[in-house]
Amino acid sequence: MSMENALPISHRQRLWLYALGALVLLFLIAPSVIIVIMSFSGSTLLQFPPEQWSLRWYESYFGSVEWRDATIVSVKVAVMTMIVATPLGTAAAYAINAGTLRLTGAINALLTASLIIPVILIGIGTFFLYARIGLNNTLTGLVIAHTVQALPLVVLTVVSGLRSYDMNQEKVARSLGANRFSAFLQVTMPQIRFSIVSGALFAFITSFDEVVVSLFISGGETTTLTRRMFNALRDQIDPTIAAISTCLIVLSIVLLSAAQLFGRGR
Amino acid sequence: MSMQSAILPHAGARTLNADALHADARRETFGLLALLSPGLLLVFAVIIVPIGWLFWLSLFDETGSLSASNYARFFQQPSYIKTFLTTFKVAFAVTGACVVLGYPLAYMLSQLPRRAASICLILVILPFWTSVLVRTYAWLVILQRKGLINSWLIDLGVISQPLPLANNFAGVIIGMTHIMLPFLVLPLYASMKTIDIDCLRAGMNLGASPAATFRQIFFPLSLPGLASGVVIVFVLCLGFFVTPALMGGGKVIMWAMRIEQTTSLYSNWGAGAALGVVLLAVTLALLGLFQWLLGARATGVWSSR
């Protein structure tokens, strides 16, 4: 369904629209581009374009024990969140998609609640709860809190994958002698694996980029990268953060491309 | 064999195996609930229980007796009232800016050929996948006193004194608009894509000018998508924390920041909890109103990420 020449309006007549759209796109993308370029600056001043180039901010990032530890904590938490949230979300999505349960609306609302509830509330809530059960400043606590925030994204992605999948295939597999679980593993999962992988990537990035809840429940040895960055930004603008930001942007691009590539495989 | 004779031998056996089938149905329901339970349990433990607890806390004053003083404070303390005003001002300004910037972009995306649109779409989605902190940091670098914009303008001789762009209201608006824009563009684009191009062709065929076709056909059809984008942006603005905390320079105190200060700085959990409860109530009320008016789901935006 090509939209080409959809309407009898020439591209020339649309020029103003394209110009406006391009400006908005520039607004969206320019900050990231500027940060990437400035991370290679050689001076402590924030100049653009930089007058001299160096890798000193990357050296400062990778050379600092604090930044490195925070990064390791964030990666650990993100990987564990992904490992926990993906099967949980996939199982929930399957049950929702089966559609035979009553109260599906309420279940949906509950599972996707963390998308709508203000994050600050989840932050003080989990902090308050964790203070009672000793989960503050622990990896377990972080993984649980991040899993709850990543879960809705996995559920939504896998549900939309299941919606575009022909459930008759699982039915036929069951009539051919596979029990429900085995039919899911052999027939359904291979075909919705793209959605599951996308969901897993969402879970990873959601955890890795999470700031507000981590501000409350991480600290000391388990300080996440985002918490450390937030505190650093509150004090002063350290160009090291430009280097870290560039790494995070590259990570986003890699994950987004992975998701797109998997999506195309469909 | 007529229908009559087919039924007769079994008349009175209307509940044949009904119990076994009922038990089987229950087994399946339990199986599906078992699949849901780990996720639901986590959400319940980490979201519902703490929020319920906070609500309970908000009902008691500092001395530990039941009172509405935590809620009465909203109307009595000027600083609270100022926070609410600021919050709604920011939310309206950011939502407005997102509409002004997002509508033309979504319209352009919907009119572009498929390939070009998907490339442009990546430019919208990429910021969506980039950490809010990174994007806020970028705007700090660009907007601060000695930042890019000011140094350029001074170099060009347009201004002699740096403009106050960051650490104030304007900085918060710019930073938050950048973060919220994809939340508006994506659902709007999705709804524009579903508008039947033949409707527009018919409009033009019936004698409407391109501008009239847009105004009378395309725009009204795009309104549901715009509404869902507006609602999600507005609601997210109300509870937003990171950007105003970093770019407001301590001058722009929004609702979420007030909650953080009250609980972390002053350890007044009752007051902080009351703020949180009301914020949640306002959020849910807005979403509920939206769903009631349009029958749409606000979470739809996430699946297009």
Added chain:
Amino acid sequence: MQRFSVRNCVTTNCRGSVQALPQLRPAMNDPESREMLLSIAPTALPIGISGIEKRFGGVSVLRDLSLDVAAGEFLTLLGPSGSGKTTLLMILAGFVRANAGSIKVGGEEIIAMPPHRRNIGMVFQNYALFPHMNVFHNIAFPLKQRRVSTAETAERVEKALDLVQLKGLGERRVDQLSGGQRQRVALARAIVFEPRIVLMDEPLSALDKSLREHMQIELRNLHRRLGMTTVYVTHDQREAITMSDRIAVMNAGCIEQIDRPEVLYAAPKTRFVAGFIGDSNFIPVESRNGSVWYEDRKIRMTSAVPAAGCHLMVVRPEKLRLVADAQPAGSVNVIPATVGDVIYQGDSFACYATLRDGRQVTLRDYCRSDVLARLPGPGEPVNLGIDAEDVVLVAAD
């Protein structure tokens, strides 16, 4: 358990099917192939369905439905959409749970059994082939579930492929197959594990007309050779008539009539069946004083006179004919009418006429030269003749 031999194998093939499938004959004459067919033939078992109730929400979809399918029978559930035929099939397969009822296959109750233990082969409307597996692995799937050895799997898949005339296509990907080939793969997959019964949900509806007609005959032949008990769902009455041993006509969650196709066509029991299978003219008649009357004319008929009251006379368009005499003679009933239009249709013509009460009827006849010579023009009065033995009465609604 009785294993059915390759019954009706060659002898009952009608001429048309043999012409359509010339490649089938050598396979069946060759004793080795005959042996091969025997080994793949599923065990045919009878199905006893009784008292099936199904409600969705508060809406009753199937009402106390009972039906017996003989071992080896090809039974078609025919009905309009919403009649409950697909729901019944899904209940048989185990994908929809009835609220009450019993399904016995060879005497064993299966109503509460999970689908994977029912041993029922199923062909879906859209085939539901697994796109991530090739043809071989699709067909081998049920054997793999049953832990059949690799060697035997290969052998049985090979036989199944041969049976559906897809020999050598085992390595093909599913998306490389044509619609007809996919249909055959789905069929092979549904019979390769020798299921007790085979269910088919409008399996031909996605094919174009000529391929559909070809596949109808091929399916019919396959059924004759393998003798598996088959329940087939369709909304296409022609397809049902072509393929079935018996047809159950369903309407609003009930079976209106179940009979052999020729009986259903010649002697429909309800107005719905008469209207759904073939074209029908309905002429209101009244039964009084032991006779049936159309206005002031007594209807001659060979079947029993029904109870007093209003009835509908069902007359197929090809059973009406133009007669010269306005008075009934012998066993022919005559009804006067006025010609509205005559449509020439190549091999036949259709004559639309209006009865005296304003009711429209259709008459169809072949274009024989003697008939063509006497074709009436629009507005002309004609006499419509109906043989007494063609008179079928159904209850007026």
